[in-house]
Amino acid sequence: MKPLYHICLVTILALTATGCNKFDDDINRDPNNPEKASATQLIASAQQSLPDIGSAFDKNASPYGIHYPQYISGTTFTENSRYNTVNFNFYPIYAGPLMNLTEAIKVANNPNEGPIANQIAVAKIMKAYYFWHVTDRWGVVPYTEAFQGRADFTPKYDSQQQIYNDLFKLLDEANAAFVVGNIKNDIIYGGDMVKWKKLGNTIHLLMALRLSKVDAVKGADEFKKALANGIMEKNEDNFTYVHLVDKVNENFWYTSFGRLKRNWFAVSKTVVDYMQPLSDPRLPVFADKNGAGNYVGLEYGLPGSVSVVINNISLLGSALRQQNSPTYLVTYAQALFAKAEAAKLGWIPGGDGDAKLNYDKAIEQSILQWTKSTNGLTVFIGQPQVAYNQAIALRQIAEQRWIHLFMHGYEGWAEWRRTGYPLLSPAPNNNNLAIPRREGYPTQEISNNGPNYSAAIAAFPYGGTDDLNARVWWDKP
Template identity: 60%
Template sequence: MKRINKLIGILAIGLFFSACSKFDDSINTNPNKASVASGTKLIANAELYLPDMSSNAYGNLYPQYLSNTTYTEDARYATVYFNFYSWYYQPLINLETVINSNTLDANEGPVVNQLAIAKILKVYFMWHITDRWGDLPYSEALKGKAAVNPTYDKQQAIYTALFKLLDEANAALNVSAGTIKNDILYGGDISSWKKLGNTIHMLMALRLSKVDVTIGKAEFNKALAAGVIDDNKFNLVYKHLAEQANENYWYNSFTRLGRKWYAVSKTLVDRMKPFDDPRLKVYADKNLSGNYTGLEYGLNTSVIVDDYSLLGAAIRQQNSPVYLITYAQALFAQAEAAKIGWIAGGDATAQVNYDLAIEQSIRQWNANDISGLAAFKAHPEVAYDANNGLAKIATQRWVHLFMNGYEAWAEWRRTGFPALSPPTGLGKPIPRREGYPTQERSANTANYNAAVAAFPYGGADDLNARVWWDKP
């Protein structure tokens, strides 16, 4: 995706002029540099990086949505260390600039709303990366020369800080004050941003289900009461365009580059096909024989592509959207919260939310067509069962989150559902985190070593250590 590099522009933001100048303003002012920051353009530039959270091979291999038809080492966990730097110097620095600016342009929309939206997006990006790596630079990050070698904050502290930012955003967002400009997600609509921020808050709170029930429950209910996504029209969806500069990642891979490297996994197809799941026709293409056939996950050899179902054509069109935070996710979260006693209603409320979550997932993926819903829900393996409520909720959440792989991987690590196994004969477990960039060992040695030594459950800097909320 083509992106405008804002780093040079950021350095020019917020020019200050001496109050004691004796010269005319026309002499002091450089007409080629803005004296007011374009907060909405910085926000828009940060939004361009959102699909990277989903459109990534590794993220969709860990939860076993896809299987490699060739170059199979990716599904066999050959890559251990991943670079997080680009998240900081691309979207996060743009958002930090907005948050710290004193010169935002009110002509682009209410300044309070610009600041609040920047905080919501900062939280979302930071939540994504801390759930991949664990402890990360946060309090000393994004400070330039003031903190060249930032310390690593504990993930628990990062979560606490992110909850605070979301509280600030929710309190500040002013629906009646008006929209903001240049917002490529919601067209500047503040009510949509308010629902999104609260939904992110609620989903983050549920991550604490095994490590801090008291805080998790309190934050969950606070967010729910503030108003979460309650219709698919409020989903966080990144809408690609039918142009090369802004096209879907999978279109570039399959069509532009001709790389038919990804089939849907046998793990996924076996969870969908026997139960007449109406989403399967969207998730997968039929193979040459006219069947939906999943490829065994993590094979050590290449296969004949036509024998297996490739990733669905609808998902890899040039302008195919990417679903990031959705109504169905919010409903699955409420179903689980009812089951574990975080909200009232027990299994009765859990079932209502579970059933509605499945319906809204099918509506989302099938262009609002629910003609196959009744037959799908009639299968005992799908119907809610109080004795296996958490497993049912987590499994259907996993099916729904297809191609939002890093989020699905996080939920699998937290819940353990569905039951997944590493590739046959590999001798390695499914990853629990991603390793820090190797550059940190030499560029930020002391802080890197301190972070590794303080892993919450021990282990080395590899794929097998666990992040804070992933309690064994």
């Protein structure tokens, strides 16, 4: 079997700006010899995979990312929160969205779909976003030699530091390339290049902050560059996947709860016990009340033998599992939390004064994003545990960011690994396994790409084996 990250996908969905299929009415076209997909069609196809980041790229499987930062507890199948799965398959990401975006950069040549420079810039931003996700999950991964097809079925693995440095350059190229004019088939921003430019720089900013413990000088330089180039300025700039009221494009959580009638996911006791004493305005969105009218989180990491009475606990909030509920990927509030931390670290001017301003604004925009209102904000933010305190500011920023990132499990997990906050305890029923620090490579790599697989493990920055305990480069002990 050849590694899937080398096999170019031939069948690509052609999408309109609303995410629906476009059909060519020309009956003279040979359906058995389809024309090559255009750059914007390839980009749109890659966009359709964005929600899968939260569901481990398999909409028929139980997602994993939401369990690591303890957002969700399983009511029926609890293995995910007890870290029973070690190896995860990155082939679908390479063979799907990453291959599409790599090809889009190569084939962009049709000005009728919008300025070619913009098509390439958008593809580069999305490629950087997907690779950021991949390397933060697995660490050392194929990068420079990937996507070579028959020319190279056994690519080497590149260090995460090298990948980060190259992604910074990719985002710089995208930022500098934008010209006047929109592109077609964009199901995220409707072709708005101003928003894409802000997104690219916001991703750059968030990536830079990942370097806070491993290379603060480089991180600060990249952070300031991204900030100067222009980041998100309001919630309307959010990188959001808007699901549709139809079966093909519906939200994963609607599929699970609504279509399949699976009450498998409850809000964790960790989350409810943190939010409820503070009367957090976001809790009614995140969680439904139980049968008695109370918010009761489910203990995290229950053994599989325990039978959960659904009526006694708070399931995932109904507002988050409608057919067209949006998936938030990169948000304005995230950028504000990053600016607050950067000010506190001294990466940008302003010290505690600016850190407080950005922290307060981040909480405000988070509440507005999730609840569509700022009711209760003043009381909430005035409480001692929430009000900015320069002595414990980094912890406060991290904890509020953790709450804000609810349901974006892999991002919440990455920030927990980097900052150490909130203080989480491993599942108590998991044979003393620690909370994972990375995910193991697909088992197929041992046979498909054995020498490079072994070399990658030997190059782990802090040692370890191909399991859940080795650390990625920026997760410095």
